Amino acid sequence: MVNSFHEIETPFFILDKSKLDQNINQLKNALNTYWPNYIIGYSFKTNALPWLLKYLQRCDFYGEVASSDEYCLAVATGYPCDQIIYNGPVKNEETFIEALMNGAIVNIDSKLELDWLNSLLEKTYQQFKVGLRVNFSIEDFCPDDIGYEKDGTRFGFSLETGELYRVIDRLLATGRIQIAGLHLHSTSQTRSINVYRQLAKIACKINDDTGLVFDYIDIGGGFFGGVPNKPTFSEYLSAISQELKKNFDVTKTKLILEPGSAIIGSPISFLTSVIDVKDTKKSRIVTIDGSRVNIDPLMRKSAYSFNVSTHQTVRKINPKQIICGFSCMDLDRLMILNNSHVLDVNDRIMFNMVGSYTMSLNPLFVNFFPPVYIKDGDCLELARRKMSINDYLQIGNSVG
Template identity: 40%
Template sequence: MNSDTLQTPYFYIRETGLDTDAAILKEALSKNWGPNHLVGYSVKTNSLPWLLQYMKGQGFFAEIVSDTEYRLVKKLGFDNAHMIYNGPIKEKEIFNSILLDGGYINIDSTEEPIWLEELSAAYPQRNFSVGVRVNCDIAALCPEEVLVEEEGGRFGYCYENGRLEEVISRINRLPNVKVAGLHLHSSTQSRTVSVYAALASMAVRIAEEYNLELSYVDMGGGYFGGREDKPDYRDYFYAICKELRRKFDPTRTTLIAEPGVSLISRATTFVTSVKDVKEIRNHSFLITDGSRTNLNPLVTRHVYPHHMVYVDEPEKRPVIKSQWVTGFTCMEYDRLFEIKDGPAMKPGDKVVYDTAGGYTMCLNPLFIHYFPPVYVEHRDGTLFKTRDQWDVDEFMQKNYIEERDFHE
């Protein structure tokens, strides 16, 4: 298989790119905290089975947030002890079995403390450890930080209004359940290093205020990675560990990271081709076989890092003032970016989107076209198709036209 002849559109993962960020992460954790750390790869970010297997090979745990993700990672060989179960809605059966098997759980809801009370009573001779997800006022801690939502985060138990203290006291009343961890994942748009330092100092403050002896601090995900113009794990964990060391002993408290997009951005591209060039009044539209639905299903992105691969010499082409790269869908909003004063694009030219791996491959809507294929370039340069193009058969599976076709 040769990458020049692959039919677009497709995602392309370079294994050496993944290796680079996994190594930077491990080194940043070891250097700043020592060996007592663990990584839970955020499964939702990209749950491609090959990628999950890769993360398992790196020794990473699976950070999951649903029963579906639980069954997926189970199928791929992760055991309960190597899972971190997060999220606002959990399944009681999975919750119990992960706790009984010594996996990590960060509670986040009204019902989980009740499940803990039941578990504590059902297994009086066993001891259980849980983490508690913290919700704190990031806007007050870091006024410059650009939040994802103006009114602040909705996950975890609120520090400022006393809900966090309440849930900790409630768990402390159970003889065999310990608040062993704090979970501080907080998504912000600006992902600055200083917000992580502030979150780490919150962990110190909460542990002191509520007299907690923590066996872990989970800093969550949300880091930049694989981008030359942004901070990376080395910057984040230097700042985090500096704060945490004020209170926690790295030999007794495990530092947990739950990276997603930062681990896979560098390695992944989405390759598309120009299929048509249309002149409409004074505008030039390039119709490509990729779409905003492939790259930005959440419609949150404003920039699409990319590069071009031209079918012939672009220097010999006329320069066009404005060309709009658009997608294959029939939606007007499916416009990706404008090329200003660039060489006239032609059918066959490729638009290759860089850093395209997070929240895309699996978050692709099944809209007009189905999931594009995914290729992996192995370390030795060989190519492997890890996901085939989804077609009508995949789309029609588990669909029944008539009642009598349905078999439970």
Template identity: 30%
Template structure:
């Protein structure tokens, strides 16, 4: 597809201050998102507000698909709903050609509601209810079995309803990264996975068509994916040779990191995180080198989430107040906290002022507005001095914040999408007290 032309811009260089790595500390204000002024967004939708860039989402997806498809002939991405299941975001990925990967009944129904065909929904997770499984079987979805109890339940459902299910198993193994994610799926090393495969092969109403793994989250090791790919290929080969059961696809799950900086990391994420191309090279080379004939090559499925959405998301917020702590440190209180910025528990998010400010900077603690001592957005950050009413932009917040947020003390804010033409659209309204109390009921004796 021909890329849309974007006019080049010229930006004045500013030498700025040096950080501890000898590179410039970037205090340039971020005054707009995709050409829409931050001040205008806050004036129209309130503060705080999440903003997502459709242009960046599509760019991320197209780049990731290109990285894999130039290296391997059969590739399919499946959007990880738990990462960000706002319908507008999911529809962007589905327009781009992504399937859906879900881990609960309500996510499954969201995917159907977003127009995804049942045979393009991958149903993962350890907590699939019986009704969910019945529905998934009727819609010809791909069911990834997590444990033996689910396997036995699936066999019973198929027998009772005289239906056939297309299934895969989730496999866990030692990839050299610890702790091993062995809570989910069947273990490779102790033979549990092969036992599960044999049980499926002997069940007349189950058709084993895939093998799946998800080795961890925010993975920084490309070699771990090489190990995982090799072990799944080994199982696939055994399935064909010993059981005469060819495997149609292997699913490497997700776990690719964004360029956020993990808490406690010595170097910034932008300098240490492998690229999608690095992961693509490790995975596809391993599969291609395994020894499959060209007609045996399985389809490669990826369930990436964070790496496709994180840097397309921003949180805009405002300064409530400044104060000095007892030890003399400067503290700035923001109108957003860990209730909506869940990932501040994991990352030292980049935070930029949204207006011109003083060249003087000071080490600052950024607190949220919650009445909890743990409501810390950044424990230490060098920023220009911010005044009450000033605004900031928090970067790379597109993954998990809009699924793991909560209305604790403050309600959840609006979410806005900026389309490819620079127009803003509210894709989730800010919550109200009426919304919060919708599910409550008062007993008669308390009325």
């Protein structure tokens, strides 16, 4: 246990437990207000830090997994099979069957899974419950939110071509399959409330068209959480429940949410130190010991929430400082500071709200994975040590 992060060698991630708890509580409070019959499935892909997965399991979250590897990770980190939501088109047959036989929520997303299900029906006399991922042109209803206006989105069985209803008819005709739910996750660029209103409306339309009463409507993830001036959980859930209540009874149909970013984006920061400052003909280059690959692996961000701490007593202003990462890519430039205090070697820059799609997308590029600390009150606990050469060699030598 360490008492101050000033004592710790940079770079490292810090997970602030009080902020995590705040996101969890705010989400549960909103659900209890607007749809008290619910399941929260944490999206593993957003950040699968084992400490976090175990902690959320103890907070009654289910694990939302999207591959056989993530499924096995859920089992290994303590999620009982009937508290796993198994999504995505890249399951494998073994874990698909294991999940179905042991009460996981399985949302089918590919024709291959329908073939596996048919073979399973031939081998057993059991009844099974499945959910189906729905594909519809949400981008036409929310043109400013989704993207893919020309080509449409890719996941699920198409409502508009009639494929979804053909699949439903085929499964019901077996007499041993219950269509337990609909999976409606849609990634949006804006995380706008309007997207969820549309998803809920589509669930109602499918209920109108088929007369099926579902055990659950899985509205997916993609929410904001803990971010100032953005929609709150209450605002999302008020809109969702307003629509869903038109067709579904809260006592009969569970609402499933699959948040990732909304839970873990805001509680994680990344602390770095300045390791070099130099002037070129055109700019002042400030190099830090963290990289864009740590906190912007998809190279999309143009701004960060950050704080600087310095030992300098007299602070001058510099018109333009370019903050660059440790890697040898020239594009490893995090931000430009205009007319701000001069940075010097050993000054520290803390990047805030960098918990989602960062650690899970970190490459092993130039430096191995940095450590992760949990901040609980005044104490810091090491949750993941810095990846060592031996860890790396073990990955490389695992065959033979």
